Amino acid sequence: MLQIHHLDKHFGTVRAVDDVSLQIPNGQMVGVIGRSGAGKSTLLRLINRLAEPTGGSITFEGQEVSTLKGRDLMAWRARCSMIFQQFNLVNRLDVITNVLLGRLNYHGFLDSMLKRFSLAERAMAIYALDRLDMAQTALQRADTLSGGQQQRVAIARALMQEPRILLADEPIASLDPRNAAVVMDALRAINKEEGITVVCNLHTLDTARAYCDRIIGMQAGRVVFDGTPDSLTTDAAREIYGVDGLDEALSESVTSSSLGSPDDGAEPRRAAVA
Amino acid sequence: MSNGHADPKSIRIPDGHDPADVFERHRAELERSRRAATLLYGGLFVLALAAAVYISNFYPDKLAAGVPKIGDYIYDILPVLDPALLFAGTKTEGSIAYWYFNLPKYLQLLAETINMALFATIFGAFGGFVLCFPASRNLAPNGWVYFLCRRYMEFCRGVPEVIFAIAFVWAFGIGPLAGIVAIAIHSAGALGKLFSEVNENVDTKPMEGIRASGGSWFDEIRHGVVPQVLPNFVSYTLLRFEINIRASSIIGFVGGGGVGQELYYVINFNFYEEVSALVLLIVATVTCVDLISERVRHRFIGRENLVRENLA
Numbered sequence: 001m002l003q004i005h006h007l008d009k010h011f012g013t014v015r016a017v018d019d020v021s022l023q024i025p026n027g028q029m030v031g032v033i034g035r036s037g038a039g040k041s042t043l044l045r046l047i048n049r050l051a052e053p054t055g056g057s058i059t060f061e062g063q064e065v066s067t068l069k070g071r072d073l074m075a076w077r078a079r080c081s082m083i084f085q086q087f088n089l090v091n092r093l094d095v096i097t098n099v100l101l102g103r104l105n106y107h108g109f110l111d112s113m114l115k116r117f118s119l120a121e122r123a124m125a126i127y128a129l130d131r132l133d134m135a136q137t138a139l140q141r142a143d144t145l146s147g148g149q150q151q152r153v154a155i156a157r158a159l160m161q162e163p164r165i166l167l168a169d170e171p172i173a174s175l176d177p178r179n180a181a182v183v184m185d186a187l188r189a190i191n192k193e194e195g196i197t198v199v200c201n202l203h204t205l206d207t208a209r210a211y212c213d214r215i216i217g218m219q220a221g222r223v224v225f226d227g228t229p230d231s232l233t234t235d236a237a238r239e240i241y242g243v244d245g246l247d248e249a250l251s252e253s254v255t256s257s258s259l260g261s262p263d264d265g266a267e268p269r270r271a272a273v274a
Numbered sequence: 275m276s277n278g279h280a281d282p283k284s285i286r287i288p289d290g291h292d293p294a295d296v297f298e299r300h301r302a303e304l305e306r307s308r309r310a311a312t313l314l315y316g317g318l319f320v321l322a323l324a325a326a327v328y329i330s331n332f333y334p335d336k337l338a339a340g341v342p343k344i345g346d347y348i349y350d351i352l353p354v355l356d357p358a359l360l361f362a363g364t365k366t367e368g369s370i371a372y373w374y375f376n377l378p379k380y381l382q383l384l385a386e387t388i389n390m391a392l393f394a395t396i397f398g399a400f401g402g403f404v405l406c407f408p409a410s411r412n413l414a415p416n417g418w419v420y421f422l423c424r425r426y427m428e429f430c431r432g433v434p435e436v437i438f439a440i441a442f443v444w445a446f447g448i449g450p451l452a453g454i455v456a457i458a459i460h461s462a463g464a465l466g467k468l469f470s471e472v473n474e475n476v477d478t479k480p481m482e483g484i485r486a487s488g489g490s491w492f493d494e495i496r497h498g499v500v501p502q503v504l505p506n507f508v509s510y511t512l513l514r515f516e517i518n519i520r521a522s523s524i525i526g527f528v529g530g531g532g533v534g535q536e537l538y539y540v541i542n543f544n545f546y547e548e549v550s551a552l553v554l555l556i557v558a559t560v561t562c563v564d565l566i567s568e569r570v571r572h573r574f575i576g577r578e579n580l581v582r583e584n585l586a
Contacts, residue, residue: 048486050482074489077487077488082487084483087483088480088482088483088486089483090498091480092501093497097497101483101484101493104487104488104497105487109490109492112489112496113496115497154483157483158487161488
């Protein structure tokens with residue numbers, strides 16, 4: 001159980017995250033939606049501790065994680081993996097090394113400096129890649145891959161951390177619709193098969209509806225909606241996106257409403273608001 | 275009013291709040307402040323130039339009087355070569371062999387000089403590598419480390435090699451060790467600064483990826499930064515090697531080893547022909563090393579670019 005109590009993050013006078021309280025049970029797939037600047041990214045970065053909270057607390061399985069320092073903080077980040085909109089791979093390294101970097105927290109200084117990984121870890125990396133249908137690219141440099149492929153490598157790196165939680169910060173916003181579907185399918189499979197909690201920032205309503213067990217809507221740093229996809233009414237969506245944004249969000253729902261199940265292979269949902 | 279190319283109704287009369295008007299005002303303001311800055315700094319530059327001319331006695335008449343005397347020394351050190359005896363043995367005056375009778379010794383000293391440059395470059399690059407990460411604004415773990423590393427590198431490259439060499443000759447005695455250490459320290463400061471500037475242009479997204487997966491600061495540097503900057507580091511290090519060849523051929527003047535020591539000796543004792551023999555040899559060596567290392571460097575950069583293009 002991930003518990004967030006009255007979490008605040010202020011940048012100067014801007015309240016990026018404003019008094020957010022949430023309880024996320026293990027194994028849930030949560031979509032966080034909202035307009036740009038609603039505080040979605042900041043919330044995820046606070047959980048992973050890439051950003052320092054101004055106030056409030058975050059606990060996981062009863063352990064306070066918002067005050068961790070040094071090695072404990074790094075260990076928490078390893079258990080709470082994260083993928084990014086821009087993938088954040090090391091372009092000049094090959095794919096397998098990028099995936100193995102997810103193991104850094106399990107190694108000492110010297111192993112890391114000398115890139116010493118075990119045979120078992122390399123096998124683990126190949127299985128992770130294979131599961132995402134990327135094993136054949138293992139020896140290519142990361143920057144030779146397409147965006148969708150890079151995001152799958154990033155997911156493989158995240159899996160190498162043996163995480164309890166996977167945070168995904170706009171994982172499909174830089175991808176075309178086909179690749180967006182592949183990545184979202186992968187995240188859902190990981191959630192269902194491994195029971196890893198997935199918290200995924202999404203720009204659009206329809207993707208969240210199609211993939212998530214639970215939707216959290218944010219507006220101006222506050223949580224304004226928290227419920228199942230079915231209970232997300234037009235009124236609730238209006239509060240999340242504002243009156244202008246709602247038209248966008250709804251029109252997108254219409255264009256992708258024909259999709260039905262995300263697995264049916266038809267033209268998938270739009271990746272991002274233009 | 276219409277001048278034919280625009281619909282007069284579509285032209286808004288600027289009323290002081292018009293965006294175009296605001297822009298023009300802003301632009302004029304910017305232009306004024308720029309002109310003021312140009313005048314100020316231009317004036318300061320002219321003043322500094324005048325002071326430099328005054329202090330260094332850089333006057334045309336002095337120059338004119340001195341230039342012919344440059345020729346005198348060069349004439350003095352030129353060897354007396356007899357075209358008929360050019361290829362005679364070392365004992366015959368007027369032959370090339372007589373002029374270069376000391377060639378074995380020179381070659382040994384030149385080899386020592388190149389070795390000094392090589393070692394100094396390797397040690398200097400190592401020092402620069404260690405210093406450059408905490409000395410990069412975007413990578414430094416905190417302000418204090420950044421400040422200390424920066425100042426330390428400034429000290430290393432601010433003090434001329436020759437001064438370091440004098441100090442180390444006192445410590446280690448006359449010989450190449452003093453020269454190597456002196457040049458290595460200077461190189462560490464110079465390369466550290468160049469390296470840190472490369473670091474400051476690095477893409478920080480890979481570092482964030484590593485931090486987010488539980489990596490330490492060292493992990494971020496090792497896996498997120500080093501792969502990005504290494505080609506540039508190699509290029510700068512090879513360039514430094516060229517510079518260090520020149521530096522190590524001079525450092526012997528103060529007892530730092532290498533060919534400079536011999537040069538100092540023959541100049542002081544007015545062994546004129548040996549001065550020219552040695553200087554020509556040094557020039558040839560420096561040129562050769564420059565050419566070779568430039569080729570290696572360009573090949574290296576070229577290959578890097580090639581690889582990138584092929585894969586992209």
